[in-house]
Amino acid sequence: MTDTTFGTASRDRENRFTQAIEWLARNPIAFPVLLICLVCLVVGAINPSFWQVANLFDILRASVVRGLFALGVLTVLAAGGLEVSFASIAALVMYSVTKFVVNYAPDLGILPILVMGAAGGTLCGMLNGMLVNWLKAPALIVTIGTQYAFRGIVLTFIGTSLFMNIPVSMDAFGQVNLMTITNSSEFEVKLPAYVLILVVAACVTWVILNRTLIGRAIYAVGGKPEIAERLGFRVPRVQLFVFSFAGMLAGIAGILHVSANRLANPFDLAGSELAVIAAVVLGGARITGGAGTVGGTMLGVLLITLVNNVLVLVGIPSTWQTAILGGFILFAGLFFTLTEKK
Amino acid sequence: MSSKFYDGQLGFLALVNAVVIVASLFLVGPKFVGLYSMQSMATQVSELGLLALGVMLAMAAGRGGIDLSGIALANLSGVIAFNLAPQFATATDAPMLYCWVFAAISIVVGILGGAINGTLVGYAGLTPIIATLGTQMLFTGVAVGLTGGSALRLGYIPPLDDFANLPVMGVPISFALFLGIAFALAIVLRYTKYGMRLFLLGSNDVAARYAGIPVRRMYFITYTIAGMLASVAGIIIAARTSSVKWDYGTSYVMVAILIAVMAGVRPEGGYGRVICVVISACALQLMSSLFNFMHLSNFFRDCAWGLLLLLFLAASKVDLSMYLRFRTPVRPGRA
Amino acid sequence: AADKEIVTVVKVTGENWFTRMEEGVDKYGADTDGITARQVGPAKADAAQQTAIIQDLIAQDVDAITIVPMDPSALEGVLRRAMKRGIVITTHEADNLQNTQVDMEAFDNHEFGAHFAEQIVECMGEKGQWTSFVGSLGSLTHVQWADGGEEYAAKFPGMELVSPKNESFNDANRAYEIAKEILRTYPDIKGFQGGSAIDVIGIGRAVEEAGLEDRTCVIGLGLPKDTGPYLETGAVDSIAFWDPLDAGYVMNILTKMTVMGEEIKDGMDLGVQGYNNVKVSAGPGEGIIVRGQAWVDVDAANYKEYPF
Amino acid sequence: MAGSETQEAQDNVVEFPASEAQAPFLEVRNLHKRFGGVHALRGVDMKIEPGQIYHLLGENGCGKSTLIKVISGAHPQSEGQLLIDGTAQQEFDPIRALAAGIETVYQDLSLLPNLSVAENIGLSQQLVQSNGRLFRWLKPGQLRRTARKALEAVELPTDAKFRKTEVSRLPIATRQLVAIARAIAGKARFVIMDEPTTALTRFEVENLISVVRKLQREGVAVLFVTHKLDECKAIGGRALVMRDGEMVADCDIGEISKARLGFLMTGRELEEGRYREARAAQTPLLEVRGLGRRGGFRDVDLTLARGEILGVTGLLDSGRNELAKALAGVAPADTGAITMAGKALHLAVPNDASQAGIGYVPEDRLTEGLFLEKPILDNTVMGILDRLRNRFGLLDKRRAVEEAERMSRELQIVAPDVSAPVKSLSGGNQQRVLIGRWLATAPQVLILHGPTVGVDVGSKDTIYRIIQAQAEAGMGVLIISDDLPELLQNCDRIAVMQKGRIKAVVPADEITQDRLYVEMGASLKGDELNASEGAQA
Ligand SMILES: Nc1ncnc2c1ncn2[C@@H]1O[C@H](COP(=O)(O)OP(=O)(O)OP(=O)(O)O)[C@@H](O)[C@H]1O
Numbered sequence A: 001m002t003d004t005t006f007g008t009a010s011r012d013r014e015n016r017f018t019q020a021i022e023w024l025a026r027n028p029i030a031f032p033v034l035l036i037c038l039v040c041l042v043v044g045a046i047n048p049s050f051w052q053v054a055n056l057f058d059i060l061r062a063s064v065v066r067g068l069f070a071l072g073v074l075t076v077l078a079a080g081g082l083e084v085s086f087a088s089i090a091a092l093v094m095y096s097v098t099k100f101v102v103n104y105a106p107d108l109g110i111l112p113i114l115v116m117g118a119a120g121g122t123l124c125g126m127l128n129g130m131l132v133n134w135l136k137a138p139a140l141i142v143t144i145g146t147q148y149a150f151r152g153i154v155l156t157f158i159g160t161s162l163f164m165n166i167p168v169s170m171d172a173f174g175q176v177n178l179m180t181i182t183n184s185s186e187f188e189v190k191l192p193a194y195v196l197i198l199v200v201a202a203c204v205t206w207v208i209l210n211r212t213l214i215g216r217a218i219y220a221v222g223g224k225p226e227i228a229e230r231l232g233f234r235v236p237r238v239q240l241f242v243f244s245f246a247g248m249l250a251g252i253a254g255i256l257h258v259s260a261n262r263l264a265n266p267f268d269l270a271g272s273e274l275a276v277i278a279a280v281v282l283g284g285a286r287i288t289g290g291a292g293t294v295g296g297t298m299l300g301v302l303l304i305t306l307v308n309n310v311l312v313l314v315g316i317p318s319t320w321q322t323a324i325l326g327g328f329i330l331f332a333g334l335f336f337t338l339t340e341k342k
Numbered sequence B: 001m002s003s004k005f006y007d008g009q010l011g012f013l014a015l016v017n018a019v020v021i022v023a024s025l026f027l028v029g030p031k032f033v034g035l036y037s038m039q040s041m042a043t044q045v046s047e048l049g050l051l052a053l054g055v056m057l058a059m060a061a062g063r064g065g066i067d068l069s070g071i072a073l074a075n076l077s078g079v080i081a082f083n084l085a086p087q088f089a090t091a092t093d094a095p096m097l098y099c100w101v102f103a104a105i106s107i108v109v110g111i112l113g114g115a116i117n118g119t120l121v122g123y124a125g126l127t128p129i130i131a132t133l134g135t136q137m138l139f140t141g142v143a144v145g146l147t148g149g150s151a152l153r154l155g156y157i158p159p160l161d162d163f164a165n166l167p168v169m170g171v172p173i174s175f176a177l178f179l180g181i182a183f184a185l186a187i188v189l190r191y192t193k194y195g196m197r198l199f200l201l202g203s204n205d206v207a208a209r210y211a212g213i214p215v216r217r218m219y220f221i222t223y224t225i226a227g228m229l230a231s232v233a234g235i236i237i238a239a240r241t242s243s244v245k246w247d248y249g250t251s252y253v254m255v256a257i258l259i260a261v262m263a264g265v266r267p268e269g270g271y272g273r274v275i276c277v278v279i280s281a282c283a284l285q286l287m288s289s290l291f292n293f294m295h296l297s298n299f300f301r302d303c304a305w306g307l308l309l310l311l312f313l314a315a316s317k318v319d320l321s322m323y324l325r326f327r328t329p330v331r332p333g334r335a
Numbered sequence C: 001a002a003d004k005e006i007v008t009v010v011k012v013t014g015e016n017w018f019t020r021m022e023e024g025v026d027k028y029g030a031d032t033d034g035i036t037a038r039q040v041g042p043a044k045a046d047a048a049q050q051t052a053i054i055q056d057l058i059a060q061d062v063d064a065i066t067i068v069p070m071d072p073s074a075l076e077g078v079l080r081r082a083m084k085r086g087i088v089i090t091t092h093e094a095d096n097l098q099n100t101q102v103d104m105e106a107f108d109n110h111e112f113g114a115h116f117a118e119q120i121v122e123c124m125g126e127k128g129q130w131t132s133f134v135g136s137l138g139s140l141t142h143v144q145w146a147d148g149g150e151e152y153a154a155k156f157p158g159m160e161l162v163s164p165k166n167e168s169f170n171d172a173n174r175a176y177e178i179a180k181e182i183l184r185t186y187p188d189i190k191g192f193q194g195g196s197a198i199d200v201i202g203i204g205r206a207v208e209e210a211g212l213e214d215r216t217c218v219i220g221l222g223l224p225k226d227t228g229p230y231l232e233t234g235a236v237d238s239i240a241f242w243d244p245l246d247a248g249y250v251m252n253i254l255t256k257m258t259v260m261g262e263e264i265k266d267g268m269d270l271g272v273q274g275y276n277n278v279k280v281s282a283g284p285g286e287g288i289i290v291r292g293q294a295w296v297d298v299d300a301a302n303y304k305e306y307p308f
Numbered sequence D: 001m002a003g004s005e006t007q008e009a010q011d012n013v014v015e016f017p018a019s020e021a022q023a024p025f026l027e028v029r030n031l032h033k034r035f036g037g038v039h040a041l042r043g044v045d046m047k048i049e050p051g052q053i054y055h056l057l058g059e060n061g062c063g064k065s066t067l068i069k070v071i072s073g074a075h076p077q078s079e080g081q082l083l084i085d086g087t088a089q090q091e092f093d094p095i096r097a098l099a100a101g102i103e104t105v106y107q108d109l110s111l112l113p114n115l116s117v118a119e120n121i122g123l124s125q126q127l128v129q130s131n132g133r134l135f136r137w138l139k140p141g142q143l144r145r146t147a148r149k150a151l152e153a154v155e156l157p158t159d160a161k162f163r164k165t166e167v168s169r170l171p172i173a174t175r176q177l178v179a180i181a182r183a184i185a186g187k188a189r190f191v192i193m194d195e196p197t198t199a200l201t202r203f204e205v206e207n208l209i210s211v212v213r214k215l216q217r218e219g220v221a222v223l224f225v226t227h228k229l230d231e232c233k234a235i236g237g238r239a240l241v242m243r244d245g246e247m248v249a250d251c252d253i254g255e256i257s258k259a260r261l262g263f264l265m266t267g268r269e270l271e272e273g274r275y276r277e278a279r280a281a282q283t284p285l286l287e288v289r290g291l292g293r294r295g296g297f298r299d300v301d302l303t304l305a306r307g308e309i310l311g312v313t314g315l316l317d318s319g320r321n322e323l324a325k326a327l328a329g330v331a332p333a334d335t336g337a338i339t340m341a342g343k344a345l346h347l348a349v350p351n352d353a354s355q356a357g358i359g360y361v362p363e364d365r366l367t368e369g370l371f372l373e374k375p376i377l378d379n380t381v382m383g384i385l386d387r388l389r390n391r392f393g394l395l396d397k398r399r400a401v402e403e404a405e406r407m408s409r410e411l412q413i414v415a416p417d418v419s420a421p422v423k424s425l426s427g428g429n430q431q432r433v434l435i436g437r438w439l440a441t442a443p444q445v446l447i448l449h450g451p452t453v454g455v456d457v458g459s460k461d462t463i464y465r466i467i468q469a470q471a472e473a474g475m476g477v478l479i480i481s482d483d484l485p486e487l488l489q490n491c492d493r494i495a496v497m498q499k500g501r502i503k504a505v506v507p508a509d510e511i512t513q514d515r516l517y518v519e520m521g522a523s524l525k526g527d528e529l530n531a532s533e534g535a536q537a
């Protein structure tokens, strides 16, 4: 009698565990949500000053450039590739466009500058796409190559020196705020307007991925390229598109980076690649392609930014950030592998 | 396990080396090929070469294999060895003992770190990119955390310094060690069960499993060896710079991949030769030093590396062996 | 006889600071007969790459190498070998390096730090919270400035140093992020002492965004042109620097003297503003340390006089 | 583009109404297809008329799938012409094929595993409407309607939850129905189904046939690729028989005997190929008791004797494949016991099986069996590396080469030398390399999973000879296959599986092919089936 009850109970538990795993496998977005809640609760409990609007604003502001990169990486990853040249593209585009505008058209408005950034990024991305198609090598290795090539080009041929006299329109754009709050200790916290660009980009990416044929084609190619090809999806075009799109986002991100920091430094952004890929992976995109959502990616970006920003609040020296992020990635990798095997 | 020693890739790489050396005679003069210059390049090439061998192993094992964590682990093993070695010996009283302890701890850390990668890839089934990306951040992060981000000085420890730089019969010790390790690895890959199975595994991991190859253990061993190679590189770096730091050679991740791809290691797995990696590393070092001799900007070098990587990827699409094969022994008849 | 070749190796190529230094190096080469002078540096602020460059220079058998080390301790081995091969080695910003013949410092680093702190203390009215930045804890001079500042400020009981020696890793954005964090953690903070030349840019931006230009005192190393906009708004109150052009020039003067076997004496006049009465002391190794008094204070009023 | 061509073609129809000269819907002339060195199609001619049912028959690997891939635009032809409504097609691709109304259910189903059921069904239609251009809005309404209609036709659920399920989460039979639903979702004029019934139950097959009848009434041509002759006969229509990449017959399926069909397909009499007498079981070697694996099979009891060849057959979902994989340690069983010569075995990974002396030649030679890039040498000696050590403990390359050469001599492998990469060999030779690898290890039991899939006729014979010679020498051989003539030719006993259980074990010389079909539960001859079910009950 006791034996049987025990038996059923444990089977129930096992069932519930399997069900939980199943549910998580279908809703990978739960993973970043859980981690974000966890981090917030722990940090908030240790240091209540975490709960202020200022923090939220800062995290949003710091998420913009990383978020744009992540949307590009997500798109490429969904189509089954991995792109690591985005930071170099952004550096190349932001520095050359800013330098060009300063020297030849210092009064240019922000809109044309953004368009130039987007166009430049698209060109670089297109090059990536063509190379991946043509060389038939893993996208990771190809983009490692272009990463160095782009970086080498900007530093060899365009310039190396940081300059502060960025075009007025860019400077002004970086200073437009949506909201300004003066907090208890009398200093102002501002929510910059360029946060909206990330919001727009996320919406556009979402629409592309979920509401257009190309979006479905991206996932189809990321899932099973041979079958997608047989069903009439033109794989080379899809690849060209995703790399160009990622390039375009990187170009825009570069311009925003300059506007926000009010200086143009060609050495900037290099080295931010891993954190971005980490964000996308934490957001539930599969590194082997064919899966990943905009929502998850945005949450992944928030999570990374959160970790970067709040560790000092709980007395963990910022030097341990990287280790914690590494731990998160491995955790995510293990978690998703486990749910996938089920 | 094709028994031919010579192949197209090998010939091509040898040719690249020869071309660079000849070009250097015209571009910068005979100083470039002088003994000291050669020794200096040899000391520089060892650490890169070891990391590239690790990348080669990971790539050859297939399943999208890659090891992004090599240089991070090299630095971490140096940092941990720096912290622990004084427990066993002091550099001032027993420099020789200290060096051995330092090396031993480094290698243990390297093996442990590699084993973490191996466990993640082999037993937990993570994609190598994710696994080594995660461990790269973890290793780097731990090294940063332990050092607070700054360099730790070893000071002048004669045996360690000699190890990095002293030539014995004209060959720097670190370079000889690199060659020795490469030779041992080549033998292992060519003449042991492990080696032969590794390349089979890389060319088709499903078939390998069906054929009874202990696939998970193979991945574990392979990444562990890669970790060990990284820690040896870490020792050489520590010896050469008399210090340990978390971010030495951050550019090496890419350069090691470049060397491996140049050496004809297929990113899809299943193929790679140690001797080609060694020669390819030498070619890269020759070019790098030549650029320095020619006073070319280092940014140009980055650019050149990127383009070179793409070029070699393109070249691997074209069958070079056709043009480079001097003579292929065609065995008559059939089996 | 053939020209003597002096090569200056800097931390990283392309940054404005070292671009300005290159002007000094080139100027020295042009001014001086019998000397070719040039400057090289790695593409990335990476100690390993700097070492590789020096190794190749040794192989090229240049006559003298003068170095601004990324990380002095990483260079001991390679520099010792260079000296064994008879190459003259001089350094800058590395007064703890053993294997050098001459180390040139633009000034006494403790004094320089104290000079910053003096201004901060005065600006803050001798009381309140303040903090200090360094490029990295490995950058010895930055640490010495921070220490010098700390010692000076310790004389004023009202001054409270919080979260000292934040590392910006020579990255303005990183300095900005840290400054924001500090503002949030210590809302009453009033003083910031910058370390690396771009720290003040990052700090200035954070201060400006928080609307705290008037309440805070931001003072540190900086370059006039880069910092100009923040000096204008008052987000950065004052900067000091030594002219990298002069430093490059003087480094080469000292190197040439060493190559020629001339003696460098205490109180010598090197013919460059700020180095008219150098102090010579023994270094930690065989070599000597030569110090000038070459810092320049700059604020909103006079930064335009310096075009770099 | 393709749309306007179809339009033109329809105008033609108006001009020449119902005359003899009217072009068939689709015609191929002298079609060749080469994959590198593989000459898969060697001059195929074929006509497809509207409203007609066709059965494309032929041995494994004769080129059936290749032919339909060319017709559906998935592969370009190497040579020859493809005409639709009398118009020769240039640069034919999947989009044009779909636009022309050619819908295909591939053997591998060609479903996109990470997309939903509805998307798998409806996306092609939108792709055709946009003529392959991708910068178009998705039409969710159309997607929903199309999916619902098509799912209804194949009697799958039509609710939103099912439509949004990812295909990778569906069982194989449901996937097959989804693939069929996709084919009939659009405005099809010609539906091709490559072995559509392998995973289906009898009920689902009957439902499928009624769908096909409906299509036929609407003037749609249907082509089945199948190995099940009885099923073809029950459906009726025309038989197209292929052999070795050529079309050898086009005739009415009702008027041709099965024996004749078999001869056309294989080019030989079925009774060929038995090189040894069947014999009664002697010393038991491998014993399986109560073996089971969740979702695969259960309560399996089997005994394999020394020197015996035991066949296992059944439908795709009968559990035969899972049983084979469990015995090979690839997908281990979770209940029951396996003993080898009286010793209990625990097979958790393939390595355990090979250590225990069980060799496994997998079904999919190319992805699961061979290392295609690697030479014959590596492929054959990889199992006996321990035996090839010299006194330093290192591999003795010379002896390895000798071993490999000996093996390729014994198995008559045709290759320039043992350093030739396996991918350069013909299918039959590839299979012999794979068998040779296991023979080199001298296993006690050899499991052959579909040993002659995709192997040409001549090679089949050689392989049968090898298998039977090994059994003669005392090896226990287990053949898992759905190729009934193959089983009848080689086996001493045949175990038939149905729904995960062993339904019957019969001596091979006491059973006919028809009878086997019945046992498998595959036959459509209603009476016979009912009778046998009655007998069971
Ligand atoms: N992509 C390819 N590359 C090389 N060879 C191929 C390819 N596809 C098919 N083949 C070969 O072409 C021949 C015909 O194969 P196909 O798949 O058309 O046979 P089939 O008649 O459909 O066989 P089955 O009844 O097993 O499905 C086989 O020898 C096969 O190995």
Ligand SMILES: Nc1ncnc2c1ncn2[C@@H]1O[C@H](COP(=O)(O)OP(=O)(O)OP(=O)(O)O)[C@@H](O)[C@H]1O
Pocket: D037, D038, D039, D040, D061, D414, D424, D425, D426, D427, D428, D429, D453, D454, D455, D456, D458, D459
């Ligand atoms: N299943 C298959 N997979 C791949 N290629 C195949 C297959 N079957 C045949 N081929 C290729 O088709 C070509 C012609 O086939 P054919 O059956 O005449 O082979 P063969 O060269 O006579 O050798 P064998 O009789 O051993 O099969 C061969 O060169 C072979 O490469």
Ligand SMILES: [Mg+2]
Pocket: C212, C213, C214, C215, C216, C217, C218, C234, C235, C236, C237
């Ligand atoms: Mg102020």
Ligand SMILES: [Mg+2]
Pocket: D064, D065, D066, D107, D194
């Ligand atoms: Mg087929």
